[in-house]
Amino acid sequence: MLAQLRRRAQIYWRLEGPKFVCAAVWLALVAWWFATNWIRFTNMKGVVALFGYWVPFAKGCANVVMFTSMFLFLLVCRTTLTKLRSVRWLHWVPINKHLVWHRWCAYIFLAASAGHTICHCLGTFPTLANDPRARAALKLPPVSQVYLHFISVPGWTGWALVVLLAALAGTSAVAVRRKRYELFWYTHHLFVPIVALLALHGTAALLGPPQAWKYLAVPVALYAIERMLRVHRASWPVRIQAAAVQADTLELVLDRPPFVTHYVPGQYVFLQVPSISPWQWHPISLTSTDADPFLTVRIKKLGDWSHALTQLVEPALVLEDAEAEADKVDAKFNGGKSVVGTVQPPSRQTTAGTADLDATTLLAAPPAAHLREVSGASTARSSLTVSDASLPDSAAGIKTDGGPPVPVLATPRPMSRYMISATGTVKPLAVGTTVDTARRAQRAALALQSIDVRVDGVFGAPSQDFVDHDHIVFIATGVGATPFLAILKDIERQVLAARAPARRSVLFPTSPTTAAHAPTAPPRRVDFYWLNRDQAGFQWMAAALGAVDRRVLRDVVRVHAFLTGARGGQATLSSFLLWWGLALAKRRGAAGKCLLTGVRDSSVSWGRPHWPTIFRQTAALFPGKKVGVFVCGPKQLAREVYEVVREVAAEVVDDGTVFAFAKENF
Template identity: 25%
Template sequence: MVSFPSFLPRGPPPPRPPRDRSSSSLTSLVPPSPIRGSSTLAYLQDDRRASDTPQRDGLVTIPLTPTSASLMRRAVSRQQHQQRSNGPFVGGEGARRQNEAERDRLQGLMRSDTMASRARSPRLARTSGGGGAEMKARIKVWLMHEGPRVLVFVLWLMLQLGVLAIGVIRYDMSSNFTQARTTFGKTYVLARATALVLHVDVAFLLLPICRSFITLMRRTPMIRKLPLDESVAFHRLVAYSLIFWVIVHVISHLFNSWWLAKTWTNSTAPCLVAALEINGTTGPYLTGWIMVAICLVMAWFATEKRRRKNFERFFYTHHLAIPFFLLWQLHGMFCMIRPDRPPFCSFWQIGLFWLFWLGGGAVYIVERVLREIRSRHRTYISKVIAHPGKTVELQIKKEKTTMRPGQYILLNCPAVSLWQWHPFTLTNAPEEDHLSVHFRVVGDWTAELAKLLSCELDPRDQQSKEVGGEEANLPIVSVLPRIMVDGPFGTASEDVLKYEVAVLVGAGIGVTPFASVLKHIWYRLHAPDGQALRLRKVYFFWICRDYASFEWFQSLLLAIEEQDVGNRIEIHTYLTGRIQTSDAINIVANDVGNVRDAVTQLKAPTHYGRPNWDRVFLSLSDEHPSTSIGCFFCGPKPLASTLHKACVQYSSADREGTRFTFSKERF
């Protein structure tokens, strides 16, 4: 995509200047110059100064190498002419004219003059006194962002304690359990009360992982009341609660086995042996210990670190939930501790696990059956494209499938693994006649799939190329594998169109959900009879380590930029990885004047280094007062935490201020 041909005079390379550790890899190689400009490099160097500091006329702005050889020759010629007339790197009116094209390419949010005025905006100034009114406002803003999650947690905690209290009252005060309380004491009451809490927990365990059920719930008014995007987090909360009460339940029954052995003998050693015999030979204890072992294995491999390191172990061990549930049903059917009065072991007194599990379990089973049927609809790969950065694009045709922008699917390739389903965000728009996904080859499963697709991924490749597919313009050289698609399922990116202003932030391959959203917006804007969009402005940020990654959706961004007459979509690309020395030397040797960025071929320039989110959110607050702005992100956790904190920090509690809402992609 981007090439840097050698056009410098032959000879030894120029001495390498010392690297400034506080700057980006590009700006550290740029020498000072008296030419002033408002380019990307100028923006990065402005970040190190206060917004209201007067700018010097000695700021250099050097673009990437022009893509045309004639442009390069003219650039060198202009530079030599300027050096002969004014000396090397001496600013003048000619230099300013050369820099005008790049200055005009800057997006409105990144112009230095507007940034300075926004930073001085009195409405955004914070009071230094920190009085009660400010504290109250900050608490209100915090509750706006964290309130739903905190409310769910508090309600869950109250439910746990409430059910525990009901169980303690029932088994401690009922006259039907007097003999059991006499034999076992308070540990019997605690064991039975925690068992009741565990039965309530299992009623909620499966509902949050019913993907189709959650997707349907997102289309109801419940999306405004419940944090449905946190459904997987709620599943973890229920699982942690279950593990905690299992531990309390086990400890209580260990004491119960000791008290039961005490009724047989008063000697310590025989009593210990009898307690061990009870734990190893009786039905309730045997099933209980097997359940504890299964529970610990599932929890061990479900931790985030181990799940990311070896997904297969997490996937297969989580299916131990099936024997876990069966053992749970048997665990309560032995009727080892009987009540004082008949009926002693009736159907409605023992083995009540099925009654609590039935609601969530029935929804889960029905959904799984429907998803199995849906995943076997006729599906085939229409096109395979190998992109730079070890990334593969799959275009899939599947019958009876509808989707919304920002949704994801589960992909299965039986030739790789019959049981593994992996989530991938859709990158196509609903208006297109196919499904498309982009995935990076980073693990065993993706590497094997890329091999079956005949993708020979070379890190040195800088161009995308078609490598196969039934609709590809290539001769058939191999048989493509069979794939199955389950979904689509809803995510937070579906809500982009509900806001008047949206900020889309994608890091690397995390740009995929926003590719679908941007395509859909583009189709809606150019539909002759389309409905009016509520969305007035979109700020799109794409952060990549290497410039080859921008090739993935270059044609989409070019089309949006060329045909976005109303300037409703601002594109901001950031390059955070280090550029090689040879490329940087070519950058320094070039002149300004190309109307398009050499990395992305867009009019909007590429920024080098990480975004200054404080300046970005200050500008958004000043540009869109009295507006609710949705910030959507897909990428690594550290950046998600940074954006979340920025949304809380720069949200206003009053109606005249700007309110930010943060949403992150979760699968």
């Protein structure tokens, strides 16, 4: 029993020790700051005799308010905190928890503010209004409580602070942040008048000289410098090079601004779209790596801002799809001329539902009646090239900037268009596409790039510490997988570079930052557990994993997808049927491969994972190794996984296996 308790205490200290040390030191400083003012005013002649202990307690609370206000600003200086991550002797400090510390500082700030207000309302102000001796001691004329509360500088500034702090704290609740992030963002900028009121609150110097400026000067100046850096970075307009709406997510490929010189996979940026709001900045994880010449993000359509961004991008995507259609047709023929034609059906018609990703269902040959009669041309030919010279004058084309007139179709009726891929497969294009649409689609790139996006960052995140572990376990729900996708890309680059050392300098260049953070060898193994509710997420995840080299997925990475169907009812039934179909396809139609990743050692399961079994197997496979567990998902999932990690780590502590746990926080 004692040995088991010792092991549990050892693991708990290993996982939580730094946090408790920092918390103990910080709370000791808070207590000391309170005690200094309490002792000072208690010993001040006549204060306790006239005001009782109301004034010492109020002044002690005021000291705590000033002290915690410093940390409220310092803990959101993200650029500074990102730099501090590279300081070795600060590795034991839980910088990953900076937003948690920010919230706890806010709680103590609000509690001390409430204590300060109550003491003045119940003790100081009534005494000043009713006791001539107290007024004489402070050299005040006869005053009423109404004057003290709402006209005097300490009174009206105090009540203004109460109102502003109540609004800021109320909109900082988790429910508000998730559903109305914009409201949370705007009300958080009430810190500007709050700082001004704090500095003004003590200028009456009734019980001592003003102190607020001594506490706020440095942290507010540092925060202001970081905000000015954001303004400077926002002066660089970033264009959207490509975009895709996949299920309930929006993927953007952005220009890489010049100030993003290096970054580590797993980090994040802030995005702003001035046409939606010139004030809102939203934290988004990067899915690209430092080796990429661009920045890629994936945004879940949740909330007003993300829906507005999707609505802004979608019209350009319609044109982009039409442009891609025209490009595929033009690429088949010399000269890059616009082509509208018919093809004979292939001898073997492809069918829907095959595992071949290039297979397409052939519906019908395009009706020749939908094409204008062109002299000397026959619709029975395998293709029909329409040039400007072959059209009569009445069929004037559409003029475009820098290009010849584009011919139009004879009728506006829908038409099935076909193209021939490089492999010879006949593919139908979108029904209803006209040559006019294809020509207009040449402006798609300009339409997409005209959307102005601003970037601030890059900022540190917990998952960037994946390089410190031999075995990595990623756990994510839904779009929470985005930081881990960037890490998978970086691991892919490391694995391929390690297999071709002679060509590394040419084919696999490594940036200085990536080289500094990368281990001497790629991780031995990565287990990626992805929990998803419906088919929508399955679609974009399959596309994302499809870009990862199959050799890396086979040798290093194991992907384990779980279709949870947690919402019940029809959603649960749909997810079960989807899993059942995937299981049948894996057994019978896909040579035993997972359709999500295309490799054998990955799987798709229905239901929720049993974490104790998973981590015990992990500990058995990697005895004496460092296992890093990274979670990006709901707080309930993180708490559940953390409890299991702590329990399993206590069981295998004698084997030398070390577990580390981290949760993403923005």
